[in-house]
Amino acid sequence: MSKVINISPITRIEGHASIAIQLDDRGNVSDCKVHFMSLRGFEKFVEGKPAEELPRIVTRICGICPWHHHLASNKAVDRCFGVTPPPAGRKLRELMQTIAHAEDKLLHFFFLAAADFVMGPDSDYKVRNVIGVAQANPELAQKVVRMRYMAKMILEKFAGKAIHPVAGVVGGFSKPILEEERKEFLKQMQEILDFALFTMDFAKTRVFPKYLDTVKTLGVIKTGFIGTVDDGGRLNLYEGKIRLMKPDSSYEDFDVQDYTDYIGERVVPYSYGKFPYARSWNEGFSLDLDDPKGIYRSNCLARLNVADSMATPKAQAELEEFRYLFGRPAQATLLYHWARLIEEVYACEHAIELLQDPELTDTNIRAKVEPKAGRGVGCVEAPRGTLIHDYSTDENGLITRANLIVGTTHNLGPINMSVNQAARMLIHDGKVDEGILNRIEMAVRAYDP
């Protein structure tokens, strides 16, 4: 007899989604879908609002990555109004974004993902979580909580609001950084870098080796990748050109202002969230596991795959080791966890570079702005991927049109594919247990959606 297994909700992720697995009368997977439940309509309800207010509205798309929405939005409005922030204003934005990356990756690895590896995928759900991890490793838990809090408090101390920030403003930044603040934050970021290196080592020696077989098989699919690189092809989180790589590792770079030539979005009947695909590949859209069409992935693994190198030394050394082990592009989905920790090292190193920049304390932080009619696409690499805000304004600087492609959205198709792959690999003859269902969710969690 056929039946449906509903994993509802998918847990230890940041959004709202569920999985429906259809079994045929022999108990094998006949169909599998991931439902993305959320539809809020920001594209519509920002219309008519003063453009300079948008960076304070669109933050509510995501409470985990509000800094990235805040800054992509500021960049889009800068462009609508034809203004370029002064260097110190630009650097303060980048500093805040980079520190936000640093705390986000600690949050995901330790609070959301670690339980599957530290407690084990088959452990009781009552302890397979951050609370269980903390009870089993109280010293580590204390250190994690302290380090992440330290990063978060830099954001709050300097910028007022750490969640749903307001300090990025059209034309630059709302306040300059004082020399004593710069020194204090530099010292703190050095401590967080040490912890990032410890975490990298901890994961490479004590976590990943135990699960290498799972890493190499669970949720593995073959796709292209998207990310941002600088002129030298190095990974950049704040600005640069967009690189869209095919599964065969050939790629094309483009200016994000032209994103509509490269990216399309497909609507599927079982998800409010739309599924982006590579329009420029001219092969259409298909989630077929054996022959996908137009499918590419975003987030840390994608960024590492598209980048030729990392801009900081310790992260570069990690990338070299990663590439030696897994090649380029690396396709195994659980490698997102490994890639995330390499990016954590980069984010800490880069924040330190920015904090050592003598220009950072300059008090010229905000350019003069006049509202006007225009169009602007603003983009940053959010933790979950290439984040695009595209606005048009009228002559009073009010929004007339908005289109948004949010980081995780790029991965909605691939998440469906990985879940399908995992379900088909793990469920046979109707045999299902909690450990199997949790492993299917692990294929989702790797994407940190």
Added chain:
Amino acid sequence: MSVKVAEEWLNACSGCEISIVDLGERLLDVLSLVEFVHIPVLMDHKYLGQLGDGRHTEIPEADVGIISGGLRNEEHMEVALEMRKKCNIIIGLGTCATHGGIPALANSYYNEQILERYYSTETTDRPELIPCDGIPRLLDTCRALDEAIKVDVYLPGCPPHPDQVFGALVALLEGRPLEVSEKSVCNDCPTIREGKGQVKQLRRFLQAPFYNSPDEPLDKMRCLLEQGILCMGSVTKAGCGGGKVTPRCIAARVPCRGCSGPVKQDGNQLLDMLNALASNGIDIQSLPEHTSLLRFSGAHHLLRPNGKHKEV
């Protein structure tokens, strides 16, 4: 005996949950004192059983239910009702739960208008049908929690400061009522108010407010509204600064936009702000548009389609 807590997020962004995580080392103390029985962001308890074969949403019984987010679809409604049924006390955490929050800006439009735009943007291949397979139907509006269930404790904020969250949790653990401020953000604001209404026109926040030097403390800066910049502190509930008291946006030298909702739970930030401007002799026509005054509190039928506001 530890206090059992269930937590849910409905039409929310997860910022309120991150505010709980941002308790820092206090989080470890909280985790040792409360027993979470259901919290999707951190824990794998499932609505339909751990093997996914149940038919109805089930949440374990708990002493306290914390809910962030308002209600936007039928699943949110089902979960809210189940939480109410299983929890002795319900806390509405964050302004989406208490007043609709930013997502309630959607109430300025009909669902058809929102779906039409979302599924026809310049990158979207226009579908023949709007998705409806296995996903919950939208409600006609975005609602605050108390439009569906009884709420015992309101803790607005977008998100509430971790200090406020901690205060609420400690009060619950000690079994005493939570004290939520009945004052306005201005009450906590250190800037200088002279009360003289020289400014007749508001200017948009396109340049920095006036202050003498970057290291000048905030209590030497003139009130932003008195500088002619729209600031909604006077019509917004106090408390966003947590233990440091200073309102968080003001700390960045940026005006308040009302994210903690009205001073009194049933207040109307739009009416109150227009009144405040008028009584200060400021021309309300100098506002670029009015809807944004309800950008955090558009539930409870305050925002309506076609630009209508209740009683305006």
